[in-house]
Amino acid sequence: MLISRRTFLKAGALAGAACAVPAAFDFPAFVRGAAEQPVTKIPSTCNGCSTNCALWVYVKNGRLWKLEGDPKSMKNEGTLCARAYGVAADVYNPDRVTQPMKRTGEGQFSPISWEEAFREIAGKLTKIIDKDTASTVVWMAHGGKETYAQMLLDEIGAATYITHYSTCFTSKTNAWDKMVGNQLTADMNRAKYMLFAGRNYAGGIMPGAMRKIMRAKDRGARIVVVDPRLCELAKVADEWLPIRPGTDLAFFLGIAHTLISEKLYDEKFVREYVFGFEEFWNANRHFTAEKAAEICDIPAARIRGIARELAKNAPAAFLDPGYHGLHNHYASSTQIAQANVIVNALLGNFYKHGGLMPAAAPRFGKLALPKRLQPEKGERADGAGVNNEYPTVETSRGIAQHMPDMIAAGKVKALFIYHFNPLRTAPDPEYQKKIVTAELVVSIPVDWNETSVHTAHYILPEHYYLERMDAPKSTGGNIAYDYPQAVMRFPALKPLHNTKHLLDILKGIAQAMKIDDLYPFTLEEDAAAMLKPLGATLDSMKENGCLEVAEAVKPEFPVKDGRPALTTTTGKVEFTVGAFKLHGRMGVPVWTPPLVSPKGESEFRLIHGKQPWHSHSVTSNSPYLMAVTKSYNGSRMWMNRSRADKLGIRDGDTVTVEAKIEHRGEARAVSKKVAVKVTEMLHPECVWVPSGYGNFSPRQKVGYQQGVNYNDFAPARVEPLSGGCMVQEVIVTVRKGG
Amino acid sequence: MPKFERWMALPGVLVLAGLAGAVNKLIYGEHALGTTAAVPWGSLIAGYVFFAAAATGAGLIGAFAHYSGRPALASIEKPSLFLALSMLLAGFGLIGIELGNPLNMIYIVFSPNLQSGIWWMGFLYSIYMGLLMVECYFSQVDPANKNLKFVSAVAVVNKIAAVCNLGAIFALIATRPFWHGFYFPLYILLTAVLSGAAALAAAMWLSARRQGREADGEVMAALGRIMLAALVVTALANAGKVFLGLTGGDPALREATAAMVSGPLALRFWALEVGLGLLVPLALLAKAGGGQRVFRAAVMVLIGVFFMRLDFVMAGQMVPQVVVEGVQHVLMHGYTPTWTEWALTGGAVGAATLLFAFSETRFDLGTGATAARGKAGGTAAARV
Amino acid sequence: MAHYAMLIDAARCTGCAACRLACQMQWQLPPDVFFNRLEFREAGKYPDVKQEIVPVQCMHCDNPPCATVCPTKATYKRADGLVLIDHDKCIGCKYCVVACPYDVRQMNDRGIPEKCRFCAGFIEKGEQPPCVSTCMNNVRVFGDLDDPNSELSKKMKEKPVYQLAAEKGTKPRVFYVKRGG
Ligand SMILES: Nc1nc2c(c(=O)[nH]1)N[C@H]1C(S)=C(S)[C@@H](COP(=O)(O)OP(=O)(O)OC[C@H]3O[C@@H](n4cnc5c(=O)[nH]c(N)nc54)[C@H](O)[C@@H]3O)O[C@H]1N2
Ligand SMILES: Nc1nc2c(c(=O)[nH]1)N[C@H]1C(S)=C(S)[C@@H](COP(=O)(O)OP(=O)(O)OC[C@H]3O[C@@H](n4cnc5c(=O)[nH]c(N)nc54)[C@H](O)[C@@H]3O)O[C@H]1N2
Ligand code: SF4
Ligand code: SF4
Ligand code: SF4
Ligand code: SF4
Ligand code: SF4
Ligand SMILES: [Mo]
Numbered sequence A: 001m002l003i004s005r006r007t008f009l010k011a012g013a014l015a016g017a018a019c020a021v022p023a024a025f026d027f028p029a030f031v032r033g034a035a036e037q038p039v040t041k042i043p044s045t046c047n048g049c050s051t052n053c054a055l056w057v058y059v060k061n062g063r064l065w066k067l068e069g070d071p072k073s074m075k076n077e078g079t080l081c082a083r084a085y086g087v088a089a090d091v092y093n094p095d096r097v098t099q100p101m102k103r104t105g106e107g108q109f110s111p112i113s114w115e116e117a118f119r120e121i122a123g124k125l126t127k128i129i130d131k132d133t134a135s136t137v138v139w140m141a142h143g144g145k146e147t148y149a150q151m152l153l154d155e156i157g158a159a160t161y162i163t164h165y166s167t168c169f170t171s172k173t174n175a176w177d178k179m180v181g182n183q184l185t186a187d188m189n190r191a192k193y194m195l196f197a198g199r200n201y202a203g204g205i206m207p208g209a210m211r212k213i214m215r216a217k218d219r220g221a222r223i224v225v226v227d228p229r230l231c232e233l234a235k236v237a238d239e240w241l242p243i244r245p246g247t248d249l250a251f252f253l254g255i256a257h258t259l260i261s262e263k264l265y266d267e268k269f270v271r272e273y274v275f276g277f278e279e280f281w282n283a284n285r286h287f288t289a290e291k292a293a294e295i296c297d298i299p300a301a302r303i304r305g306i307a308r309e310l311a312k313n314a315p316a317a318f319l320d321p322g323y324h325g326l327h328n329h330y331a332s333s334t335q336i337a338q339a340n341v342i343v344n345a346l347l348g349n350f351y352k353h354g355g356l357m358p359a360a361a362p363r364f365g366k367l368a369l370p371k372r373l374q375p376e377k378g379e380r381a382d383g384a385g386v387n388n389e390y391p392t393v394e395t396s397r398g399i400a401q402h403m404p405d406m407i408a409a410g411k412v413k414a415l416f417i418y419h420f421n422p423l424r425t426a427p428d429p430e431y432q433k434k435i436v437t438a439e440l441v442v443s444i445p446v447d448w449n450e451t452s453v454h455t456a457h458y459i460l461p462e463h464y465y466l467e468r469m470d471a472p473k474s475t476g477g478n479i480a481y482d483y484p485q486a487v488m489r490f491p492a493l494k495p496l497h498n499t500k501h502l503l504d505i506l507k508g509i510a511q512a513m514k515i516d517d518l519y520p521f522t523l524e525e526d527a528a529a530m531l532k533p534l535g536a537t538l539d540s541m542k543e544n545g546c547l548e549v550a551e552a553v554k555p556e557f558p559v560k561d562g563r564p565a566l567t568t569t570t571g572k573v574e575f576t577v578g579a580f581k582l583h584g585r586m587g588v589p590v591w592t593p594p595l596v597s598p599k600g601e602s603e604f605r606l607i608h609g610k611q612p613w614h615s616h617s618v619t620s621n622s623p624y625l626m627a628v629t630k631s632y633n634g635s636r637m638w639m640n641r642s643r644a645d646k647l648g649i650r651d652g653d654t655v656t657v658e659a660k661i662e663h664r665g666e667a668r669a670v671s672k673k674v675a676v677k678v679t680e681m682l683h684p685e686c687v688w689v690p691s692g693y694g695n696f697s698p699r700q701k702v703g704y705q706q707g708v709n710y711n712d713f714a715p716a717r718v719e720p721l722s723g724g725c726m727v728q729e730v731i732v733t734v735r736k737g738g
Numbered sequence B: 001m002p003k004f005e006r007w008m009a010l011p012g013v014l015v016l017a018g019l020a021g022a023v024n025k026l027i028y029g030e031h032a033l034g035t036t037a038a039v040p041w042g043s044l045i046a047g048y049v050f051f052a053a054a055a056t057g058a059g060l061i062g063a064f065a066h067y068s069g070r071p072a073l074a075s076i077e078k079p080s081l082f083l084a085l086s087m088l089l090a091g092f093g094l095i096g097i098e099l100g101n102p103l104n105m106i107y108i109v110f111s112p113n114l115q116s117g118i119w120w121m122g123f124l125y126s127i128y129m130g131l132l133m134v135e136c137y138f139s140q141v142d143p144a145n146k147n148l149k150f151v152s153a154v155a156v157v158n159k160i161a162a163v164c165n166l167g168a169i170f171a172l173i174a175t176r177p178f179w180h181g182f183y184f185p186l187y188i189l190l191t192a193v194l195s196g197a198a199a200l201a202a203a204m205w206l207s208a209r210r211q212g213r214e215a216d217g218e219v220m221a222a223l224g225r226i227m228l229a230a231l232v233v234t235a236l237a238n239a240g241k242v243f244l245g246l247t248g249g250d251p252a253l254r255e256a257t258a259a260m261v262s263g264p265l266a267l268r269f270w271a272l273e274v275g276l277g278l279l280v281p282l283a284l285l286a287k288a289g290g291g292q293r294v295f296r297a298a299v300m301v302l303i304g305v306f307f308m309r310l311d312f313v314m315a316g317q318m319v320p321q322v323v324v325e326g327v328q329h330v331l332m333h334g335y336t337p338t339w340t341e342w343a344l345t346g347g348a349v350g351a352a353t354l355l356f357a358f359s360e361t362r363f364d365l366g367t368g369a370t371a372a373r374g375k376a377g378g379t380a381a382a383r384v
Numbered sequence C: 001m002a003h004y005a006m007l008i009d010a011a012r013c014t015g016c017a018a019c020r021l022a023c024q025m026q027w028q029l030p031p032d033v034f035f036n037r038l039e040f041r042e043a044g045k046y047p048d049v050k051q052e053i054v055p056v057q058c059m060h061c062d063n064p065p066c067a068t069v070c071p072t073k074a075t076y077k078r079a080d081g082l083v084l085i086d087h088d089k090c091i092g093c094k095y096c097v098v099a100c101p102y103d104v105r106q107m108n109d110r111g112i113p114e115k116c117r118f119c120a121g122f123i124e125k126g127e128q129p130p131c132v133s134t135c136m137n138n139v140r141v142f143g144d145l146d147d148p149n150s151e152l153s154k155k156m157k158e159k160p161v162y163q164l165a166a167e168k169g170t171k172p173r174v175f176y177v178k179r180g181g
Helices: A006-015 A027-036 A083-090 A112-133 A147-156 A170-179 A206-221 A248-261 A265-271 A277-284 A289-296 A298-314 A333-347 A403-408 A429-437 A450-455 A503-512 A523-534 A536-544 A621-633 A643-647 B006-032 B043-068 B077-096 B102-110 B116-140 B147-171 B183-210 B219-249 B251-261 B266-286 B289-317 B337-360 B369-373 B377-382 C018-028 C067-068 C095-101 C120-124 C153-159
Strands: A038-044 A056-058 A063-067 A101-105 A109-111 A135-139 A162-165 A193-197 A222-226 A239-241 A317-319 A414-420 A440-443 A470-474 A484-490 A603-609 A637-640 A654-663 A664-677 A686-690 A733-734 C005-006 C035-044 C048-057 C076-077 C083-085 C141-144 C175-179
Touching: A056 A536, A056 B043, A063 A083, A083 A317, A083 A621, A083 C018, A083 C048, A101 B006, A112 A135, A112 A289, A112 A414, A112 A440, A135 A147, A135 A206, A135 A503, A147 A503, A162 A643, A170 A333, A170 B043, A170 C048, A193 A298, A193 C120, A206 A222, A222 A298, A248 B337, A265 A333, A277 A298, A289 A298, A289 B006, A298 A317, A333 C083, A414 B369, A429 A450, A429 A536, A429 A654, A440 A450, A440 A503, A484 A523, A523 A536, A621 C018, A637 A643, A643 A664, A643 A733, A654 C141, B006 B077, B043 B116, B043 B147, B043 B289, B043 B337, B077 B116, B077 B183, B077 B337, B116 B147, B147 B183, B147 B289, B183 B219, B183 B289, B183 B337, B219 B251, B219 B266, B251 B266, B251 B289, B266 B289, B337 C153, C005 C153, C018 C035, C067 C076, C120 C141
Parallel strands: A038 A484, A135 A162, A135 A414, A193 A222, A193 A317, A222 A239, A414 A440, A603 A686, A637 A664, C005 C175
Antiparallel strands: A038 A056, A056 A063, A101 A109, A470 A484, A603 A733, A637 A686, A654 A664, A654 A733, C005 C141, C035 C048, C076 C083
């Protein structure tokens, strides 16, 4: 590679400084070089978001060159979104944590060796466990169950493993789990009619879903998108219905009412496979499409029309089960998810091609490990599944957003935060900062995220995903695909910094705690054992990338001994959830208005959504992805033109956004400035912010204080049924100027 | 080495600033400039056009002095050659620094594209520089050489071609309506004469002051008259350009003209280009008076013409091109020169001044400066 | 001889910028240099509003003003239709940047203009350029217009197409599917 004159002279000035981005190549030299340099291709899975797209990493000269999507993976079908590239390039981001760190003051850290860090952390842990109980040790992480961390918790008898899901979509998983016992997925490949409400596959991207949706569209399938904003999916849809935000429950109930009152629903399916239909109908028989229309701002004729069109195309028609949009947003989010199940069930599309299908998952093997003596566990610290606290919240997911309260109540003393940044992705960062007051806070990130900078006592950086091997995973979930698939990460690059794999971090801590042989295996051994039943080996996976298993999921409702056999109590789809009948609540969904609503000219509901080229909080420090933001003024807050005109706000103007945050009786005012995009593409009663901005870690120079974040304006609340954050139960006032 | 004189501190500082700018551009490349993908040409290009055109104008006035045989103008013949050369070198310096890869210029020879205006510019201005050097040489060692007549005649044709081509570089770009058309090559010829005369007037006046005497009244008056004539025509041409621009059929042309007369460029256009550069000098020159008055007018004209070049380069690029019907991200592309660019422009002014002053002391330009400084001229000239 | 061209169905584009990033990685460009961009347009009034997103990149014009103005033929048109830049010959005068009607040229750190290279090597190997293959919505089709069996030739016949700023006489090699076509 030729060094440009500029780079050369600069290098003279800043000798040794790491380069954030690959220097521009010289084209002819590049072509000559490419011919000479061997290029290696290594399979991996993208770490840009939880979609887990399979990809090939091209490495040249020991440096990352480029990525290519794996055509076999149903999650991406050979494509990749922008974030994949930006996140991969960030392996060279100078704002990564390059070695273990120990806190020395507010925002101040000094390097510490791994051995010392393990020793100090183990010492504190042991003291906490001895003095209090192991119940005060909590692991918080983005992702499902990290088995390796779970093993440590099991060993010491700690009950609380918290996932990020309560900031993502627990009201959906909870409702589906309790009503269906399974998370069914939309079969876009065969659908004839697709209704998306609060689900934007083109912005909250899942590339394989878009492939399937667009193919269906080419085949003539109809796409209807319900969203207060003309989102990216609505842009390619046949119809966009701007709904009043917070009223989707009314819309769904209106559809259900039409299906039932006009006898359009699948009576046979309901008779055989549904429990609680009468209870639902009795509670909603007066909630007509007309009533729904008054609330949700979609004409009754259109509500009825959509119900009829759905029914006409059923069972090859669905209301997408949804993801984050709607399911972390409102006090009624759990009922919204319930109504979603009901609309689909009325269409009789469960376990039907073109309707909703179960996710196909490969049957992985398991390493045979010696049984260990494990202590009894106490109650969960976060209250999930605990009587008198949050009994209906799934314990497999937990509640992440009220950690400081748990710490203040003495329920949490030692906290591990793995691959999770609650200071930026959970509500009310000022409140979340109090996490620092725990006796021990260990963050395991890759970069200097807000959580690490403001709360960690120790920062233990993990290898970048391109630098590590990770156990095989299923591609299944979220969208339907007939065949189980397994994907796996192989290390493509040598670790650039003094970082470790999570398994080695856990081994280090366990050893320092004098727990012998907790992990008597290597990553390779674990992965190989998982692959074995699939007839695959590490070598074959490395050679072929995504692995597909030939046995297809069948479009058959689970039946055992001639009776419906879902994992629910009745084996049927349960329209009513007994467990939800708490505090005078009903088991079936009924119209529940939002907690708060905007009034007057300057008040708006603050809503948010994903932008195609950013993920949560993690990408706004990516030089490549922030350059896209710069090109398109991407961090602006959207406002409807008619409302903007009234306030004298013009496109590009800076405005002040204010809200009052109340938490446990204390009130605080928040005020932020942001530039506005004035648009016709948004419901007039809300303002919309892209959800990826507003980073406040001063160690992340690219993203620092660009734009605002919806979490800045939301108090840290817990939706009682599913543990969600209700982040769109927020009214802001907007005024011109700063 | 020429001796240092106190006044030289000013151009000296400018040159040092220019050097700092050059180093900065060398290190940071395009990032040191205010230019963008939307406005790729900035003040360095304008500065180059300013110097190249003024150098050509000065040369043309020298030729006029030669062929017209007016005794009043005879004394500017030699200075005009050296002044033109000084300004041309300053201009080349600017463009050399502006170019991303000046070393690749050998491909102008090895891989010529005869359709390219810039190729012709390189060709014609290289010839111009060569001819200027030959003329300067003869002016020192053999002013009576009979081949000189031929050289001078070729030079006149070359100058007109060079300056018109300079205009054509812009005029040939079909997608920039503000530049496109026959107008600008002629306009630049006209304003080259204007700025050339002004540069000469300023140089003659300063040269005299340096020697502690008054500038030759007749010479200054003659240059004043040339400027006056050129100013009147320029004013008419400007009026015509604005009228046609505002009423023209092409919306992009209308917008660009509007940007100049009532948009983001308006203050500069009216205050510097029209007021300082046109009207005040017109008023000054229309009245009778001494050399100082012509000198003042000349300085104003030079400043005015510099901004005329800048505004012209900008107005052609500020109006966004319509790529997708109905899409316009910005009303106007913006451009603000960076300190690097100002430093380089100032450096070029300083360099041109010092080059001319040094050539005065080393060679015999007939301005008396050599005589005043001693007898270095004759022998030094042989070394050119 | 092949004659390469591209067809863009802008109605399918959802503005994700993957094409930009994939290309930046392929050619190892810094963050602020990119070969394809998006033009956004809103039309209509709430709630009857539509959004258009049009991907734009070098059109590989058959009558390329950038090549006409280039003094050293650093910018040149290849027989197979590609307009390329020979970095070794470029003096960095930016004349081509000024002359391009599509604003697709950007200067790199070495004072040389950059733009889409139509990924010649990919096509020769029968693969698709990264901007094409990374797109989840199949917005672009790349191929050989001289080959009647290429996917491109077939798609070009299916629907009416147009070119951007065709009135400028540049004869672009990037075609767009007409809206509603
Ligand atoms: N502001 C904002 N908040 C949100 C959202 C949003 O869009 N914006 N979305 C919501 C949703 S849907 C979700 S799912 C959650 C997600 O919430 P989070 O999981 O907190 O979100 P991320 O920003 O993806 O990642 C968190 C941290 O993981 C670390 N990390 C990244 N890669 C690795 C790795 O390979 N190893 C380790 N150990 N650490 C790594 C990074 O340091 C990063 O700061 O956020 C919710 N809250
Ligand atoms: N680009 C990108 N893609 C991602 C991610 C990412 O961070 N960035 N993260 C991944 C993850 S973890 C998740 S959970 C998914 C999330 O994927 P989605 O759930 O699709 O994403 P969101 O953008 O949060 O919400 C979808 C839409 O809901 C709309 N909306 C807001 N309020 C309302 C309302 O009251 N009613 C209705 N009907 N609509 C409303 C928003 O305008 C938005 O367009 O995306 C995944 N893919
Ligand atoms: S959707 Fe994009 S960021 Fe997420 S895993 Fe797939 S390619 Fe990566
Ligand atoms: S990758 Fe495809 S959908 Fe995304 S911006 Fe590019 S053309 Fe549009
Ligand atoms: S689009 Fe611009 S750069 Fe590309 S060939 Fe045409 S004129 Fe040249
Ligand atoms: S910048 Fe380079 S490619 Fe462009 S016109 Fe000048 S020499 Fe040619
Ligand atoms: S064809 Fe190649 S160079 Fe051109 S935009 Fe696509 S990826 Fe980039
Ligand atoms: Mo999520």
